[in-house]
Amino acid sequence: xxxxxxxxxxxxxxxxxxxxxxxxxxxxxxxxxxxxxxxxxxxxxxxxxxxxxxxxxxxxxxxxxxxxxxxxxxxxxxxxxxxxxxxxxxxxxxxxxxxxxxxxxxxxxxxxxxxxxxxxxxxxxxxxxxxxxxxxxxxxxxxxxxxxxxxxxxxxxxxxxxxxxxxxxxxxxxxxxxxxxxxxxx
Numbered sequence: 001x002x003x004x005x006x007x008x009x010x011x012x013x014x015x016x017x018x019x020x021x022x023x024x025x026x027x028x029x030x031x032x033x034x035x036x037x038x039x040x041x042x043x044x045x046x047x048x049x050x051x052x053x054x055x056x057x058x059x060x061x062x063x064x065x066x067x068x069x070x071x072x073x074x075x076x077x078x079x080x081x082x083x084x085x086x087x088x089x090x091x092x093x094x095x096x097x098x099x100x101x102x103x104x105x106x107x108x109x110x111x112x113x114x115x116x117x118x119x120x121x122x123x124x125x126x127x128x129x130x131x132x133x134x135x136x137x138x139x140x141x142x143x144x145x146x147x148x149x150x151x152x153x154x155x156x157x158x159x160x161x162x163x164x165x166x167x168x169x170x171x172x173x174x175x176x177x178x179x180x181x182x183x184x185x186x
Contacts, residue, residue: 014078021069029066036079037062040086042129046144047090049133057093061086087149091159094141123182131181139174146171 020028040061044054065085072081132140141160145151146167151159156167 015074018069018072018074018078021066032065033062036082039079040082043083043086044090046129046132046148047087047094047141049135049137049140053093057086057090060093061089064089083149087145091141091145094137095160097137123186127185128178131178131185134181135174135177138170139177142167142170143174143178 017028017031021032037058041054041058044057044061045051048054048057065082068085072078132143135143142156145156145159146153153164153167153171156162157164160167
């Protein structure tokens with residue numbers, strides 16, 4: 001039974017499950033965990049870049065979700081609300097590590113030629129996610145926020161405590177590195 005994903009109206013099963021979670025019902029919490037864990041793990045992995053860190057963020061995210069579940073109003077998608085919690089949990093962790101200041105030398109990222117525009121057509125979703133996970137933390141964070149989550153550069157700058165120019169630069173460099181990785185692979 002799929003409980004999540006409806007963006008228009010909250011179905012009755014999901015609404016009653018959320019109410020049970022608000023009352024501390026462990027079986028309801030387990031059902032929410034089982035329904036969301038896979039998708040939210042993917043979000044965590046995209047931001048963190050390695051499985052162990054992603055698992056830590058996943059657990060922290062669920063603690064936050066169940067702590068703040070009373071603030072979910074029933075408006076919009078529960079899964080979307082949860083995704084924001086997990087993304088914010090990952091961002092808080094990355095902010096503590098000051099990932100944008102740890103960005104490695106990217107001179108190689110600027111050596112891009114556009115010889116093979118069809119290379120992207122040959123890449124699979126899993127390969128692309130792996131390449132994203134291999135980006136330096138600052139690049140990966142901004143790329144995920146902008147491309148995958150739809151944040152604006154202004155929002156990224158505010159969330160990460162950097163300038164909009166830094167956000168744009170990190171995104172441009174991330175794209176360049178990904179293009180090089182794709183070019184090398186294909």
